[in-house]
Amino acid sequence: MNHILLVEDEPLFRKGLAKMITGSETNWHVCGEAENGQEAEILIAERLPDLVITDIRMPLMDGLELLKRSKAKFPQIEFIVITGFQDFQYAQAALRYGALDLLIKPCGKQDIYDALDKAEIRVLEKQANLRKAETEHALLLENTLRGLLLRFPYRAELAAELEVGLAECKLILFQITDFMPSHKLYMKRDMPLLQFAVLNMIGELLDIYHSDGKLLLIENGQFALLCQDSFEEKLLCEAACETVERLLGLQMSSYCAGAASGVQDLADLYEAGRRKLGSTMVAVEGQNDVQVDKQLSTNRAQQQLISTQTIAFILAGQIESMKLYLAQLMKDIYGLSVENGKVEALSFSFALQDTARKQFELAYDPQLLTERIALLHACSTNDEVSHWTGMELDRFMSSFIAWQEKYSENVVWKAARYMEEHYAEQLPLQLVASQVHLNATYFSHLFKKETGRSFVDYLIELRMEKAKGLLANTDMKITEVSGVVGYDLPNYFAKLFKQTTGLSPKDYRKMVRPDPMSNVRN
Template sequence: MKGKLLLVDDEHLIRRGLSKMIEASHAGWTVIGEAENGVQALSLIEELEPDLVITDIRMPEMDGVELCQRISELGRSVDVMVLTAHKDFEFAQAALRYGAIDFLLKPISAQELAPPLEKAYRLYAERQEQAERSQLERNRLFEHHIQSWLLGLPMDEDTVARLQTTCANRKLLVFTVDSYAPPTKGYRREDARLLQFALLNMMKEWLAISDIAGSIANVKHDVFAVLTDKSDSLTSFELGLVASTQSLLGLTLRPEAYESMRSLYGHFASYEGSSKAELQIPDHAARSKSIQSEVMSFIVQGKTEQLREYLEVHLRQVIEMNVNDAKIEGLSTALAIAAASKRALEGEDAEEKGLGEWIEALQPIRLSSEVAEWLSKQIQAFMWQLNSWLAGKNVNLLDKAIAYMERNYEGACSIHDVAQHVYLSVSYFSNLFKKETGESYTNYLTKFRLEKAKILLSNTNMKISEIAESVGYEDPNYFTTVFRTWVHCSPSEFRKMG
């Protein structure tokens, strides 16, 4: 889950530098646009709907303070950070009064930019999670109303009117499960809740695949109602869901279509397919979505250890549940990390991994500890994939850093210089470099310089002082000391040996 960021500054070089630092910061932001002044920025805000705006204070046509004021008047969930020089501090304070969440002093380095970006991302993620929770609550209420209508339960007039208005010109698809104990599977009665949960997730997946807006109500334990906008994709949704349910879960779905809900009040009150001992399950969509959101937040911020700890908490919770609840919690978590893998790592989704295989693996389990063992394997596979993905990104950064060092070793070429070139903090770059190469940056640079010096000593008549300067040592005596420490002889002795 990456946040969208808009850059506003009248200097192209500043925008370009900020853009590179932001994209390399791992703070969870992606730059979606740039503007030269407030007027352009307002137009792009309408078009691109950014979550964060970073704006300069002094700009032509409309400055940063007025831009902050205009953004506050839009009434949108857009955070603003202000770029300012010391002399513009009073203007920055004015921007804060209009709701800016932070100000950044120019010039700003990658290390200085990272903390406010992370702070802004936390605010954005919290807002997104709250919005998702609110939407899920609205969906649950709407689906409850659909269920009540189809079962003929008492409803007040206002609710009925709102429901009929919402459902006007929409189509109702009803799917009935023939049996949760098909002869081809060894399912038991207590497996029905797990199968219901899997079936609900498959319905949501197929709605997304078919690009159809729809609401799903679990009317009875074996009856599912899908209220959708009329679409050319409904047939492919219906056929795809029925086929995949059969192939993955071994369950047979019987579909029925209705053009309107208006005449269906109480239609399923005494439906023959239902039983007296119905097994209704709680809606785990919110739970799975919450887990996915947390996992995504850790990934985009590069917090792999915190992510591992977070998932281990779920393992401990699973062990403490009864076995049937543990299975649903385990499957919720597995689906969440599969979805996060697909979004962030371009991995496979749950169906490609084999939802049917997951159900078959969980179905015969009798102990919560065994569910935890199964979930632990899913988490380990996910963490391996994540670490491999991060390693690939790190290798690219490392290659870029080493190439810079090889071009600039004749000068100072400090670790600060190289870290800044790849837009990482010195501490992060230092740890990354040692992890990937097995040695510190200083040692790596020293060995590289000395290898260059050896070539010059063996193939040229340059003076020792000239060679020292050409490989980055201003003091020839210090160069000789370093050479003797690493090569175990002086530069002059090495030349004679060659």
């Protein structure tokens, strides 16, 4: 779900706008309100909304100044500026400062919804572009790492970036002896599929052993893993070799080449490790090493991008968009040759499996994986590959539905109890959602459905009830009460208290604790 901050000095208009957005079927949630730019600047830094809707004319700091200052610090945040006809020249300046859209008062529901739709498209595009850029950069770093191991030319700034994370890392090598053992019916064209499967099997084990190592294919049959020096590699190596032989029928050997003090040591370690393992791999005539390396690296990066994008859709509650995204990926696979389609289909499957494990807490099932890879290997037409891919998607969606049903029971009660126990602390929605093992967006929908109030409104009401008790029964200063119930800014606390009770904290205390001397004087 995307978050909006509303900045408007007219309370009725601001509240009406908040109610309109909250009651709509859009993917926007009002995460805060401010009545001037000064308040808004604090809330923007605290809550990092995706969108700010602000009036231009306001006391203390106007909308233009807020736009200029916020865009300088947080360029990713979008702004929609509300103005009157008489301020149109200021609105033109707002566009120059980076506002996404303008709304001219009086503006109707449809005008606001259209502006929100436009903002949502922009936010989603930015998020997708950021994920794509991060994936492309990760692929560039992987190619640089491969270049360091093979003594190929590389860019110094990328090597320097790798140096930060690779100091004192162990280099572990894995080598496939023969891709076409006599007891299997593998052929030369199966090598990309088999190597990609091996790459992901080792990757799955890294997750199981809680290692953040960098794993990559170096040359045909040669894999390298760089992991922290404190990591016990013996168990992983044994498990990897046993898993690959059991699931794929391939013999694989491993060797720990030692720890690198820096990237300059990697090539020497790699070459020493290759000599130790020996040139035992059976050569496959006509196989282009470099081409396979590039293809599988791209597939691996694409797999990680699919997983990240799918999780993003789930966290945003955009399930229909996720289905359309995955359906388009299936369509793209169908347009490839059978052999390339198999590798892409396996990449797609591993991405869904990675998503299910991270998001749905789905256990890794190597036996099921073996059966599925065997079925994919047997595919000989595009239609068969497409059918296999569809089965993988169906399995993923079934896991998603089961996950939703499992954690929707009693989670609101558990979350409310957690909030009751921790109301004095910082309680962002994501933290409370994590306590009941749900993604933030789904939890937010469920919470409002069960309580009739948004998470933010419920938390404010809870804190105000605690504040009322402290004001009525203690002599704590109002600034102290503010801190005890979770607000660092006393003025902000006082504002929320008055919005909730109709009285300032001081007036409320006078009402519930009248001056004892008043009766004496009377």
